[in-house]
Amino acid sequence: MAQPESLKGCCLLVVEDEYLIAADLTASLESLGVEVIGPAASVDEALSLVDKNSDRLDGAVLDINLGNERVYPVADVLTARGVPFVFTTGYDAVAVPTAYAAAPRCEKPVDKTQLVRWLSNTGSRKSVCSGRLS
Amino acid sequence: MSGESLVPNNEELFELLVESSIDFAIFSTDPNGLVTSWNVGAERLFGYAEDQMLGRSADVIFTAEDRAAAAPQKERSDASIHGRAADDRWHQRKDGSRFWASGLMMPLRSRGAGFVKITRDRTEQHQAGERLRENEERFRLLATSIPQLVFLTRPDGDRTWPSPQWIEFTGLGFDSSLGLGWLEAVHPDDREATQKAWREARLKGEYYIEHRVRRAANGEYLWHQTRAKPLEGESAAGSDWVGTMTDIDDLRGLQSRQHVLMAELQHRTRNLLSVVQSIANQTIRSTGSLEAFGTQFGSRLRALGRVQSLLARVEDQVIDLHSLVTAELAAHSEDDIASSKIKVGGPAVALPPTAAQALGLALHELATNAVKYGALAQPTGKLEVTWELKAEKPTPEIVLEWRESGVSMPASGSLKRKGYGSELIERALPYQLRAKTQLEFGPDGVRCAILVPVPTESFHGSA
Numbered sequence: 001m002a003q004p005e006s007l008k009g010c011c012l013l014v015v016e017d018e019y020l021i022a023a024d025l026t027a028s029l030e031s032l033g034v035e036v037i038g039p040a041a042s043v044d045e046a047l048s049l050v051d052k053n054s055d056r057l058d059g060a061v062l063d064i065n066l067g068n069e070r071v072y073p074v075a076d077v078l079t080a081r082g083v084p085f086v087f088t089t090g091y092d093a094v095a096v097p098t099a100y101a102a103a104p105r106c107e108k109p110v111d112k113t114q115l116v117r118w119l120s121n122t123g124s125r126k127s128v129c130s131g132r133l134s
Numbered sequence: 135m136s137g138e139s140l141v142p143n144n145e146e147l148f149e150l151l152v153e154s155s156i157d158f159a160i161f162s163t164d165p166n167g168l169v170t171s172w173n174v175g176a177e178r179l180f181g182y183a184e185d186q187m188l189g190r191s192a193d194v195i196f197t198a199e200d201r202a203a204a205a206p207q208k209e210r211s212d213a214s215i216h217g218r219a220a221d222d223r224w225h226q227r228k229d230g231s232r233f234w235a236s237g238l239m240m241p242l243r244s245r246g247a248g249f250v251k252i253t254r255d256r257t258e259q260h261q262a263g264e265r266l267r268e269n270e271e272r273f274r275l276l277a278t279s280i281p282q283l284v285f286l287t288r289p290d291g292d293r294t295w296p297s298p299q300w301i302e303f304t305g306l307g308f309d310s311s312l313g314l315g316w317l318e319a320v321h322p323d324d325r326e327a328t329q330k331a332w333r334e335a336r337l338k339g340e341y342y343i344e345h346r347v348r349r350a351a352n353g354e355y356l357w358h359q360t361r362a363k364p365l366e367g368e369s370a371a372g373s374d375w376v377g378t379m380t381d382i383d384d385l386r387g388l389q390s391r392q393h394v395l396m397a398e399l400q401h402r403t404r405n406l407l408s409v410v411q412s413i414a415n416q417t418i419r420s421t422g423s424l425e426a427f428g429t430q431f432g433s434r435l436r437a438l439g440r441v442q443s444l445l446a447r448v449e450d451q452v453i454d455l456h457s458l459v460t461a462e463l464a465a466h467s468e469d470d471i472a473s474s475k476i477k478v479g480g481p482a483v484a485l486p487p488t489a490a491q492a493l494g495l496a497l498h499e500l501a502t503n504a505v506k507y508g509a510l511a512q513p514t515g516k517l518e519v520t521w522e523l524k525a526e527k528p529t530p531e532i533v534l535e536w537r538e539s540g541v542s543m544p545a546s547g548s549l550k551r552k553g554y555g556s557e558l559i560e561r562a563l564p565y566q567l568r569a570k571t572q573l574e575f576g577p578d579g580v581r582c583a584i585l586v587p588v589p590t591e592s593f594h595g596s597a
Contacts, residue, residue, distance in 0.1 A: 017488075017566065018405060018408070018409060018412075018488075018566065019492070019558075019561065019562035019563075019565040019566045020409050020412040020413060020416070020495075020562065021405075021408045021409060021411075021412050022565070023412065023416070023557075023561070023562070024411070024412035024415045024416060025412075027415070027416075027419075028415075039565075041565055041566060065401055065405075067488060089401075089404075090400055090401035090402070090403065090404030090405045090408075091397055091400060091401055091404075107404065108404035108405060108407060108408040109404065109407040109408040109410075109411045110408065110411075
C-alpha cells in the first residue's frame with residue numbers, strides 16, 4: 001500500500017506558491033505516473049482548478065502559507081467534496097488552527113517518500129487510486 | 135499598749151506606698167502649683183531633688199511651649215472642674231531632655247488644698263505608636279500614589295481595603311469591592327482561575343495570577359499581574375495580606391507578537407530549505423557529473439545566500455532593487471562593476487522578500503551566463519541593467535531590462551532555451567510574481583525584459 005506505484009494514474013492537485021518547490025514536487029509526482037493538476041500559486045487559482053477538475057481529483061497537496069494568504073478556503077472546499085488532502089508546511093503544529101489540526105501534514109522540507117505514503121494511504125481509503133490501477 | 139496598733143495606719147501606708155513607687159512620679163502642689171511633696175519617683179523621672187522642688191512651681195516640668203500656652207494652668211483648672219485632668223504630653227527634665235509622660239492630675243479632697251499628680255515615662259510606647267502610625271501613613275501614601283492597584287485582603291481573597299486607583303480603574307465603589315465583590319471586575323473567563331489561585335495561596339505563602347481586569351473608562355479588559363503576600367510579621371494564615379495588580383497588557387501583546395514572529399521565522403526557514411532541496415534536485419537533473427553539480431549548486435546556493443543576507447540587514451524586510459542588482463553583479467565581476475563595462479541605474483524601489491528572492495536567482499543565472507559566454511566574458515562586451523517604475527497603471531510595475539551588447543554570440547552553449555536560467559525567467563517569475571518576461575538572444579548579446587507588478591507601498595517615499 002505504501003508503494004509509490006500505487007499513485008500511478010492518480011489525479012492530484014498541487015498548491016504551492018514557491019515556483020522552485022512547486023516545479024520540483026510536480027516533477028517528482030509526474031515521475032511516479034501522477035497526473036498533476038496545477039501547480040497553483042494562490043487560493044483563487046486553486047479554487048478554479050478544483051472547480052474544473054472536481055470529478056477527477058483523487059487528492060491534493062496543499063502548502064499552507066501562500067504569500068499573503070492561507071490555503072484553508074481550498075481545504076474547506078476539498079473537505080466538502082470528500083477529496084482527501086495533505087498539508088505541506090513550514091509551521092509547527094501549534095501554528096495550525098485547531099479546525100485543521102487533524103489533517104495529515106508534511107513538514108518542509110518535504111520528505112517525498114513520506115508524502116507519497118500519505119497520499120497512497122488517503123487515496124486507498126477512498127479506493128480511488130487503487131481502483132485505477134487495475 | 136493602749137491605743138497603739140500593730141498595723142500601720144492609713145497615713146503611714148500611704149506614705150510607704152508613695153515613697154516606694156520609684157517608677158511613678160507622685161507629687162502634690164498647692165492651688166497655685168507650688169510643690170508641697172515630691173517622691174523618689176519624681177526625683178528619678180524629672181531629675182530634681184525633693185529639696186530643690188519644695189515651695190517651687192511644678193510648672194518647670196512642662197516644656198517651654200506648653201508653659202507659654204498656659205497648659206499648666208489649664209490642667210489645674212480642668213482638674214478642679216472635672217475632678218481629674220489627663221496629662222499625656224511631652225515633659226521636660228532638669229537637664230532639658232524630654233520624655234513622653236502619661237499621667238493624671240486630681241484635686242486633693244479638701245477643696246482649696248491643691249492637687250496631686252501621678253505620672254510616668256511612656257516614651258517608648260508612645261514612639262512605637264507613632265512609628266506604627268507613620269508606617270501606616272507611609273503605606274497609604276505608597277499604596278495610593280503608585281500606578282499599581284493595591285489592596286489589603288484576608289488570606290482567602292476577601293478584600294478589606296481597595297486603593298483609590300483600583301476604584302478609579304474598575305469603577306467599582308469601595309464597599310462593592312470588599313469581600314469578593316472585586317471579582318466583578320475580573321474577566322468572567324478568568325474568575326475561576328483567580329479564585330483557585332486564592333485557594334492555593336495560603337499553602338504557598340503567596341498569591342500569583344495573570345488575569346484580565348475591566349477598565350471602567352472604556353470597558354476593555356487589560357491583562358494584569360496580581361501578587362499578594364502576608365504583611366511582614368504575619369504568618370501565611372495570619373489576618374492581613376497586601377497585594378498589587380500591575381498592568382502587563384503591553385507585555386502580553388509583545389509576547390504574542392513574538393510568537394507570531396517565531397512562527398513566521400519557522401515558516402521562512404523551512405521554506406528556504408525546501409527551495410534549496412528543489413534547486414539541488416533540478417541541478418541534479420541538468421548536470422552530468424558530480425563535479426559539475428557541485429560547482430553549479432554551490433554557485434546557486436551563494437546567490438540565495440546573498441539575497442538572504444540583504445534581507446537580514448534591513449529591518450522591514452524589503453530590499454532595494456539597486457542593492458540586489460549590484461550585489462549579484464559584484465559577486466560575479468568585482469572589477470567590471472566599477473568600470474564602464476557595466477551600467478546600472480534606476481529609481482529607488484523596495485522589493486518584498488519573495489520578489490527579491492525570485493528576482494535574485496534569475497539575475498544570478500543571467501550574470502553567470504554573461505560571465506561565461508556573454509558581455510562579461512568578452513573585451514568588447516557591455517552590460518546595461520536599467521529599470522523604471524510605471525506607476526500610472528492600477529497595479530504599479532517595475533520594468534527591468536538586462537541588455538548585453540558588443541558580444542559575438544557563440545553558435546551554441548550559452549543560456550539555452552531549455553536551461554535552468556531560462557526556466558527561472560520564463561516560468562518561475564510569471565508563476566510566483568505574476569511577472570511578464572521576455573528573453574531574447576540578439577545578434578550582439580542577451581536581452582531580457584522583466585515586468586513585475588508590485589504593491590504600491592513598495593515605493594520609497596510613498597505611504
